[in-house]
Amino acid sequence: MDILIIIEDNNGKIHRMGLESITAAQHMSDKLGLSASVLVMGKNADSLASEASAYDMDEVLVLKHDLLNEYSSDGYAEAVTQIIDSESPTYVLFGHSYQVRDYVPKISAKLMQPFLADSIAIHFDENNVSLTKQMFNAKLLSDINPNGDAPYLISFQSASFLSDDAKAGSASLREASVTLDSSMIKTDSEEPFKESSGGVDLTAAELIVSVGRGIGKEENIPMVQDLAEALGAEISSSRPVVDSGWLPPSYQVGSSGQAVSPKMYLALGISGAIQHVVGMKASKNIVVINKDPEAPIFEIADYGIVGDLLEIVPKLTEAIQSK
Amino acid sequence: MKIAVLVKQVPGAESPLPIVSSQDWLDESQVAYIMNESDNYALEEALQIREKNNDGEVVVVSLGPDRTQKVIREALSKGADRAIHIQTEGNYPTDPLVGASLFAETLKDESFDLIFSGLQSDDLGFGQTGVILGELLGMSTATLAMSTEILDNKIKVKRELEAGYFQWVTMSLPASISVQSGCNTPRYPSLKGIMGAKKKEIKVLTPAVVDQNQSIKKIYAPNSSKETVMVEGSVDQIVEKLLNIFRNEIKIT
Numbered sequence: 001m002d003i004l005i006i007i008e009d010n011n012g013k014i015h016r017m018g019l020e021s022i023t024a025a026q027h028m029s030d031k032l033g034l035s036a037s038v039l040v041m042g043k044n045a046d047s048l049a050s051e052a053s054a055y056d057m058d059e060v061l062v063l064k065h066d067l068l069n070e071y072s073s074d075g076y077a078e079a080v081t082q083i084i085d086s087e088s089p090t091y092v093l094f095g096h097s098y099q100v101r102d103y104v105p106k107i108s109a110k111l112m113q114p115f116l117a118d119s120i121a122i123h124f125d126e127n128n129v130s131l132t133k134q135m136f137n138a139k140l141l142s143d144i145n146p147n148g149d150a151p152y153l154i155s156f157q158s159a160s161f162l163s164d165d166a167k168a169g170s171a172s173l174r175e176a177s178v179t180l181d182s183s184m185i186k187t188d189s190e191e192p193f194k195e196s197s198g199g200v201d202l203t204a205a206e207l208i209v210s211v212g213r214g215i216g217k218e219e220n221i222p223m224v225q226d227l228a229e230a231l232g233a234e235i236s237s238s239r240p241v242v243d244s245g246w247l248p249p250s251y252q253v254g255s256s257g258q259a260v261s262p263k264m265y266l267a268l269g270i271s272g273a274i275q276h277v278v279g280m281k282a283s284k285n286i287v288v289i290n291k292d293p294e295a296p297i298f299e300i301a302d303y304g305i306v307g308d309l310l311e312i313v314p315k316l317t318e319a320i321q322s323k
Numbered sequence: 324m325k326i327a328v329l330v331k332q333v334p335g336a337e338s339p340l341p342i343v344s345s346q347d348w349l350d351e352s353q354v355a356y357i358m359n360e361s362d363n364y365a366l367e368e369a370l371q372i373r374e375k376n377n378d379g380e381v382v383v384v385s386l387g388p389d390r391t392q393k394v395i396r397e398a399l400s401k402g403a404d405r406a407i408h409i410q411t412e413g414n415y416p417t418d419p420l421v422g423a424s425l426f427a428e429t430l431k432d433e434s435f436d437l438i439f440s441g442l443q444s445d446d447l448g449f450g451q452t453g454v455i456l457g458e459l460l461g462m463s464t465a466t467l468a469m470s471t472e473i474l475d476n477k478i479k480v481k482r483e484l485e486a487g488y489f490q491w492v493t494m495s496l497p498a499s500i501s502v503q504s505g506c507n508t509p510r511y512p513s514l515k516g517i518m519g520a521k522k523k524e525i526k527v528l529t530p531a532v533v534d535q536n537q538s539i540k541k542i543y544a545p546n547s548s549k550e551t552v553m554v555e556g557s558v559d560q561i562v563e564k565l566l567n568i569f570r571n572e573i574k575i576t
Contacts, residue, residue: 073454073464098485101442102466105454108420114536115419117449130540136340137445143541147534186463190491192484207575213336231575243505256483256503264573271336285573287565292337301551303568305561315562323566 002034004061004089006080007052008097009071012044014051017095017156019163022055024122024156025093026167031124034090037061038171039083041076043069049173056169061087061176067185071099074185077106082178084111089151091129096155108153114146115153120160138274138296158255158278200234200250201258207233208262210253210280213240214269214290214309221246223313224268230320236260238276254279268309272297289313324379324473326369327430328403329440329452330362332387332394336445346541351390358394361441363509365502369439370402370510372473380404384430386422387415392525399520400512406525411532417447418535423455425530431460437478438499442467450501457499465492468502 003025008015025036038055040048041063049062063083067075076099084092084107094100096118108115119131123143130143131154146152202208209228215221228235236253237246253260254276265283270276272295280286281300288301289309298304305312334340338355342348366383373379383398385391386409395406409429416422430438438460440453450466457464467483479493483503512520554564569575 073466077458098467098483101450102454102482105419105451106458106464108451109423109455109458112420112536115449115451116537117451133448134545135447135542136334137336137448139340139544140342140542141545142539142543144537145540146537148536187465187492187494190493192488192490194487195489231569239505245508255485257487264569264575287568287573294340296545298551299545300549302549303554303565303572304551305554305565307558307561311558312561315558316565319562319566 001037001087001089003028003036003091003093004084004087005036005038005057005093007038007040007048008095008099009040009042009044009048012047014048015095015097016163017097017158019166020156020159020161021093021095022052022057022166023161023163026056027161028091028122037087037089039063039080039176041065041068041079042071053171053173054168055171056167057171060171060173062173063176063178065178065180067180067182070189072185072187072189073103073106074187075180077103077110078180078184079178080104081107081110083176084151086176092151092153094153094155096157100155104153104155111151113151113153115155116144116146117155118157119144119154120157122154134274138272138277139294157274195249202234202236202251202253202260203258205234205260205262207231207264207266208236208253208260208280208283209233209266209268210236210238210270211241211247211268212238212270212276214271215241215246216269216310218244218246220310223310223317227313227317227320230317231266233264233266238270238273267297267301268313270297271295272300324372324376324437325382325433325435326372326379326437326439327382327384327433327435328362328366328369328398329426329438329456330366330383330385330394330398331359331441331444331446332356332385332391333359333444333446342542342544346543347539348542356390356393358397359441359444359446361443361502361504363441364504364506365439365441366398366401366403367507367509368468368471368502369437371507372437372471376473382407382433382435384426385409386425387411395525396520397512399523399525400517401510402516403523405523408525408527410527410529412529416532416535417539418537419447419449419451419455420536421533423452423459424533426452426456427459428530429528430456434497436496436498438462438497440499440501442501442503453499453501460497460499463494463496463498464500465494465498466501468500469506471500
């Protein structure tokens with residue numbers, strides 16, 4: 001087996017990043033003439049298998065086991081490790097989801113094989129494969145080579161490949177099996193829950209003024225609220241502002257907050273860590289004010305201002321109000 | 324309760340990041356280093372557990388060259404009891420499997436009940452070290468921890484899931500937990516803490532670094548994929564131009 005894609009369950013449907021991994025595998029197959037198969041597991045394995053079998057893949061491996069019905073990092077890591085041992089894939093692909101961050105490093109340790117995590121692109125030259133990864137808070141990119149023999153564990157960042165690009169086709173189903181016992185699973189998980197939000201719904205907002213660490217201190221937040229009010233915009237923030245307790249968690253945009261796509265997203269003092277960018281890059285117009293010209297947020301800006309938001313924001317508010 | 328905290332020294336958010344001519348690392352002489360952000364929260368979580376139990380030891384463990392002792396001192400001045408510095412000359416491992424193996428080799432005889440780490444480093448950002456280390460030492464593991472509760476020989480962890488969900492996970496000790504930033508409020512060092520830190524032990528170890536399973540071939544600045552209109556001038560000119568963009572380009576009414 002050349003490529004094995006591990007599909008994540010999202011309440012009975014394939015997690016969006018699983019479809020993106022299928023696109024990635026098809027891209028690799030086209031380039032290198034490799035075979036690609038999919039592994040589905042857990043209590044929804046059957047529905048995931050039927051969904052996966054409608055894509056252009058060789059095989060869908062269906063793994064069912066009582067101890068895999070609910071996710072556990074120990075159970076999933078052990079199961080995937082055993083499948084890798086029996087199927088000997090060269091590349092094992094994952095979407096870089098929260099679940100993958102939780103259990104795939106264990107597989108890396110069990111196999112003593114590299115996990116090239118959070119990659120955004122894959123390249124082949126001659127017989128070498130390299131993966132591109134963001135580093136230093138997305139300010140720089142690096143090309144990374146796995147050393148030594150396969151298997152190589154690879155996860156792709158959200159939206160590195162597009163789920164819509166996954167080619168339809170048909171794949172045959174095959175039962176897979178592993179040997180697990182309950183003593184391997186050291187964690188006991190309760191049902192997932194949502195915190196009572198009572199917060200704002202930013203997903204339908206037309207205009208958003210968003211504030212990041214560059215605001216400096218809590219006392220400066222009202223300045224941003226004044227601007228939002230003058231514009232008739234909602235206010236939101238990046239994670240550091242919420243972590244500091246300057247705004248409640250419900251205002252957070254990004255991978256652990258809300259995903260927004262307003263007509264205008266005005267980013268004030270936000271550096272543009274990927275966890276934030278995934279939540280706002282679909283905005284129609286991104287306007288950035290940041291004093292650091294190297295801030296990665298400028299890469300996705302439609303309009304950029306390198307300057308001190310503490311000087312610009314009050315004057316901008318005043319100018320809007322006086323119109 | 325014996326607790327280890329992994330801390331890493333990384334370039335600060337506003338540090339210059341000049342790339343060396345061989346294009347495989349930074350010119351470290353021009354980099355301004357700080358403690359990795361989420362590691363501050365890992366340290367705070369450990370200190371709070373020690374204080375709540377009124378018993379135990381918090382040991383800060385860091386891997387890196389000489390400069391790393393700055394963040395080790397910072398952790399000691401915030402209240403860690405002692406430190407282990409795994410010193411690497413020149414080649415800092417950029418492979419999390421190698422880094423975690425060095426931690427495992429160093430910590431295996433210490434018999435820690437808990438190991439705390441930040442969820443990922445702000446330089447390489449693999450986000451694997453705490454989990455791999457836990458696995459290598461046969462410990463329970465959990466990631467993206469938002470809060471923790473010590474029970475009888477167990478730890479209960481509130482984990483962050485995607486799309487605003489959380490989940491409580493209980494596991495036996497020993498456990499290696501990597502924490503999400505924002506899970507507590509990290510303290511500042513007191514003057515007394517800073518003075519006291521000078522007397523605390525830093526054990527320096529210099530293990531051999533083994534071959535890496537993955538290596539950085541090239542580091543480079545990204546190409547902007549988007550045409551960005553830069554708005555320049557004095558503050559008044561910028562405000563005037565922005566109003567014009569709002570009105571005529573973005574068409575905010």
